[in-house]
Amino acid sequence: MTVKGYYGRLLDINLTTGEIKKTQIPEEDIKRFIGGRGLGTKILWDKLPNPGIDPLSPENAILFMPGPFSGLPIPSSSRTCVVTKSPRTSAINRKFENGSTISYSNMGGFFGPEVRFAGYDGICVTGKAEKPVYIKIEDEKVEICDATKFWGMGTDELDKELINELGDRKFESCYIGPAGENLVPMACVLNTSARAAGRGGTGCVMGSKNLKAIAVKGTQMPKLGNHKKYLELLEKTRKSFKDDNNEGLKFWRYGGTANALTSSSQRGTQAVKNYSEGSFGDIEKIGTAANREQVWKRDFACFSCQLACKKSGIAKGSYSVMVHDGPEYETGTMMGANLLISDLAGLQKLIAVADDYGIDIISAGNAIGFLMEAYEKKLISKEYLDGIDLTWGNVEASLELLHKMCRREKIGDLACQGVKALAKDIGQGSEKFAIHVKGHELAAWNVPVNSDYWSICYATSNRGACHMNGGSPDRQDMAALRDSLAACSFAAGWYRDEISYANFLSAITGMEWSDDDFKKAGTRIFTLEKMFNYRDGFTRDDDNLPDKFYENKFTFGDFKGSIVDKKIFEKSLTDYYKLRGWDTETSKPSDEVLKELDLEFTIS
Amino acid sequence: MRDLALGGGGLVILGSLGFKIFKSPDGKTIKAISVNFEKCAGCRTCEMACSAFNHREIIDGEEVFGLGNPNLSNIKVFHYNPDVDVPSTCAICPDPPCIEACVISPDLITGRKALYRDSETMVIKNDIERCIGCMQCAKACSTLRGGVIIPNPETHKPERMCQLCNGDPQCVKHCPFGALEYIEIADDRDLKNLAPSKIAEKLMEQWYNYNV
Numbered sequence: 024m025t026v027k028g029y030y031g032r033l034l035d036i037n038l039t040t041g042e043i044k045k046t047q048i049p050e051e052d053i054k055r056f057i058g059g060r061g062l063g064t065k066i067l068w069d070k071l072p073n074p075g076i077d078p079l080s081p082e083n084a085i086l087f088m089p090g091p092f093s094g095l096p097i098p099s100s101s102r103t104c105v106v107t108k109s110p111r112t113s114a115i116n117r118k119f120e121n122g123s124t125i126s127y128s129n130m131g132g133f134f135g136p137e138v139r140f141a142g143y144d145g146i147c148v149t150g151k152a153e154k155p156v157y158i159k160i161e162d163e164k165v166e167i168c169d170a171t172k173f174w175g176m177g178t179d180e181l182d183k184e185l186i187n188e189l190g191d192r193k194f195e196s197c198y199i200g201p202a203g204e205n206l207v208p209m210a211c212v213l214n215t216s217a218r219a220a221g222r223g224g225t226g227c228v229m230g231s232k233n234l235k236a237i238a239v240k241g242t243q244m245p246k247l248g249n250h251k252k253y254l255e256l257l258e259k260t261r262k263s264f265k266d267d268n269n270e271g272l273k274f275w276r277y278g279g280t281a282n283a284l285t286s287s288s289q290r291g292t293q294a295v296k297n298y299s300e301g302s303f304g305d306i307e308k309i310g311t312a313a314n315r316e317q318v319w320k321r322d323f324a325c326f327s328c329q330l331a332c333k334k335s336g337i338a339k340g341s342y343s344v345m346v347h348d349g350p351e352y353e354t355g356t357m358m359g360a361n362l363l364i365s366d367l368a369g370l371q372k373l374i375a376v377a378d379d380y381g382i383d384i385i386s387a388g389n390a391i392g393f394l395m396e397a398y399e400k401k402l403i404s405k406e407y408l409d410g411i412d413l414t415w416g417n418v419e420a421s422l423e424l425l426h427k428m429c430r431r432e433k434i435g436d437l438a439c440q441g442v443k444a445l446a447k448d449i450g451q452g453s454e455k456f457a458i459h460v461k462g463h464e465l466a467a468w469n470v471p472v473n474s475d476y477w478s479i480c481y482a483t484s485n486r487g488a489c490h491m492n493g494g495s496p497d498r499q500d501m502a503a504l505r506d507s508l509a510a511c512s513f514a515a516g517w518y519r520d521e522i523s524y525a526n527f528l529s530a531i532t533g534m535e536w537s538d539d540d541f542k543k544a545g546t547r548i549f550t551l552e553k554m555f556n557y558r559d560g561f562t563r564d565d566d567n568l569p570d571k572f573y574e575n576k577f578t579f580g581d582f583k584g585s586i587v588d589k590k591i592f593e594k595s596l597t598d599y600y601k602l603r604g605w606d607t608e609t610s611k612p613s614d615e616v617l618k619e620l621d622l623e624f625t626i627s
Numbered sequence: 628m629r630d631l632a633l634g635g636g637g638l639v640i641l642g643s644l645g646f647k648i649f650k651s652p653d654g655k656t657i658k659a660i661s662v663n664f665e666k667c668a669g670c671r672t673c674e675m676a677c678s679a680f681n682h683r684e685i686i687d688g689e690e691v692f693g694l695g696n697p698n699l700s701n702i703k704v705f706h707y708n709p710d711v712d713v714p715s716t717c718a719i720c721p722d723p724p725c726i727e728a729c730v731i732s733p734d735l736i737t738g739r740k741a742l743y744r745d746s747e748t749m750v751i752k753n754d755i756e757r758c759i760g761c762m763q764c765a766k767a768c769s770t771l772r773g774g775v776i777i778p779n780p781e782t783h784k785p786e787r788m789c790q791l792c793n794g795d796p797q798c799v800k801h802c803p804f805g806a807l808e809y810i811e812i813a814d815d816r817d818l819k820n821l822a823p824s825k826i827a828e829k830l831m832e833q834w835y836n837y838n839v
Contacts, residue, residue, distance in 0.1 A: 094694075094696075095694060096672055096675035096676070096679075096695060098803075133671070133706075136697075140696055140697070140698065179708065182708045183708050192705050192706065193697070193698055193703075215706070215708075215710075216708060240698060241696075241698065242696060242698045242699060243696065244693070244694040244695070244696050245694075247694070250684060250686045250691065250694075251686055251687075251691060254691060254692055261801065264803070272803075320834045320835065321668075321710060321711075321834060322668050323668050323669050323710055323712070324668040324669060324670035324803075324804075325670065326670065326671055327670055327671065327672050327675060328670050329670070329672075329803040329804075331668040331670070331804070335709065335710040335835075336834075336835070337835045337836065337837075345709055345835060345837065347708075347709070347710060
């Protein structure tokens with residue numbers, strides 16, 4: 024027996040022993056942690072009974088988690104969350120040599136639904152294969168196959184070759200590129216050679232297991248608790264998208280998140296010149312309109328999505344590039360505005376190269392931006408950079424560094440560890456402009472304007488700096504829920520009133536989910552992640568912001584002079600802990616809070 | 628290949644309104660699903676709608692739509708790299724090579740082979756009592772047309788021929804991008820003989836100047 028709407032089954036694979044198990048997921052865990060990010064965190068907690076485990080050791084587990092909405096045609100709700108122990112993060116006061124936070128990162132596409140069609144609520148991989156392998160799943164039939172011939176292959180070529188080997192286009196897959204194979208800490212997991220579970224080093228963990236790819240297809244669907252109610256809600260949801268007058272849809276289809284490139288720049292919230300500025304004078308050159316005119320040919324959607332925010336085309340000019348996706352807001356800002364790059368074809372080249380290697384573009388753009396600033400300030404020489412003249416806006420130099428990072432060559436070997444490691448090596452006060460929290464780089468939303476929101480958002484995110492985290496407990500809990508259901512934040516606005524997430528989950532499970540139960544599940548998931556981190560040695564000291572935000576004033580644009588007040592931040596952080604019922608000095612959730620959230624098992 | 632050669636314009640590969648509309652010997656027209664590849668975003672809502680309609684569930688004694696599963700759908704969206712999505716479904720051909728290839732002798736009274744055209748709806752149907760599962764129909768379809776017919780994993784008899792959902796095709800109804808139409812088909816349809824991979828190659832070339 025399991026909760027309706029689920030199979031209650033985890034595909035549990037140990038690559039060291041080659042053992043393939045289909046294990047029962049406890050019913051209580053499903054009810055409490057829902058799926059995706061939440062259920063993945065609970066399973067990871069159970070798999071790693073002790074803190075301080077080396078994230079790149081065979082002991083670490085990596086989970087590929089769809090949610091209860093995955094595989095149902097509920098519009099824009101079939102994402103996949105990859106959950107593991109992070110190879111990116113470390114605490115200021117180290118309690119364990121390998122202490123690190125949880126990592127979760129989710130991707131759109133078609134992989135998660137297919138995992139559900141094959142009859143599983145998730146896939147867990149532990150151990151380490153002797154040689155490169157990929158996992159092939161066809162309903163009950165699961166094989167560990169040789170991937171030697173795919174090792175070293177970029178994601179673009181692999182995307183074509185893997186499907187040829189499988190001989191059936193009905194397979195969906197996710198995979199790593201050479202960055203993951205080379206154990207680049209900021210490597211990511213991709214599908215369709217563009218959609219990435221980009222953050223938190225998921226691809227590095229996959230690489231550490233010699234796991235190149237997972238391919239899956241299936242013919243099943245679970246039984247729902249209230250099938251008719253679900254059909255009724257689905258009909259109403261489809262109607263609500265239709266009745267929208269298409270304004271919201273038009274916005275997403277026109278530019279996806281790239282629309283924010285220009286709007287964020289106007290509002291002073293963009294990461295520009297390694298976060299020194301909030302606006303970029305040349306933003307129009309890489310914005311939506313320029314891309315529509317010069318690059319994009321087609322819009323593509325994820326499973327049962329109406330927004331079609333993925334853009335494909337071909338860039339010409341300084342470089343000739345096949346574009347699978349982008350720029351979207353994050354990639355366009357981090358490889359564009361943040362490096363003062365406004366050459367559109369150059370930007371597209373950087374994004375395409377990064378996706379082909381399979382590296383987190385947010386973190387990679389950060390590392391390049393950090394080194395540009397250090398080079399400009401003459402803290403490092405051209406020799407330190409292996410002869411690369413890493414000036415602002417220099418596409419060719421950025422490309423060269425990016426290649427070196429993904430191959431771990433010379434300066435690249437250090438740069439791919441991220442800005443925290445770079446600042447430690449360079450010293451001379453450079454840690455002040457190393458833009459990370461807990462070792463994980465910030466994303467493309469700059470902090471000083473709307474600092475109330477962004478400072479809390481970045482400082483308290485459980486995977487290290489994360490722009491999707493939310494700037495208040497309520498928003499954070501809601502984001503954790505969405506990631507657990509597998510719903511896409513871009514379409515969240517459509518799910519209100521009767522067609523709420525809670526009502527869908529009630530119909531799927533046949534259990535009545537009140538708004539309060541639902542909210543509490545979000546708090547529970549977020550708090551379990553927090554306990555994972557606390558157990559590994561992260562405390563209030565680690566919930567911080569880089570000093571640059573307290574010392575650097577914007578010199579350009581409508582928001583000239585913007586800066587973050589450290590005292591105000593510290594006070595907001597204390598207020599945040601109080602709201603959560605966490606200790607204001609250590610940040611530890613109180614035992615009462617943990618008991619109230621059914622997290623007694625985390626109390627040591 | 629005329630439409631493809633135009634470049635950039637509307638590319639309706641199945642069916643071109645305004646051209647000669649196909650009529651069967653007894654004067655009936657055939658309606659089928661027409662795909663506009665320029666509009667398809669590859670979301671696969673059509674697969675879910677098709678399979679939900681054709682694979683029902685009994686809930687409280689009432690037959691209702693199922694949840695759907697792309698691998699049970701009659702319409703299938705094939706994804707290629709560089710990004711091209713090719714929805715592929717039974718074309719309900721005016722000159723169906725599948726029926727031509729069927730090895731079962733025509734019934735003396737109805738004139739039907741095991742695989743036959745329904746005289747009311749004009750869709751292609753299979754009489755599983757008479758069908759021996761030789762799959763010559765599938766071979767003919769994959770060689771000469773889109774290759775949509777596959778054997779049922781349990782009965783080993785051909786399936787996935789579009790039945791048009793009793794006149795209200797669910798794929799057309801639910802496509803969020805308006806990429807599918809339910810229209811009378813012309814007998815001079817371009818590319819009707821092509822497999823999805825061939826269509827993809829043409830589109831890659833046209834959209835991205837990409838040569839396989």
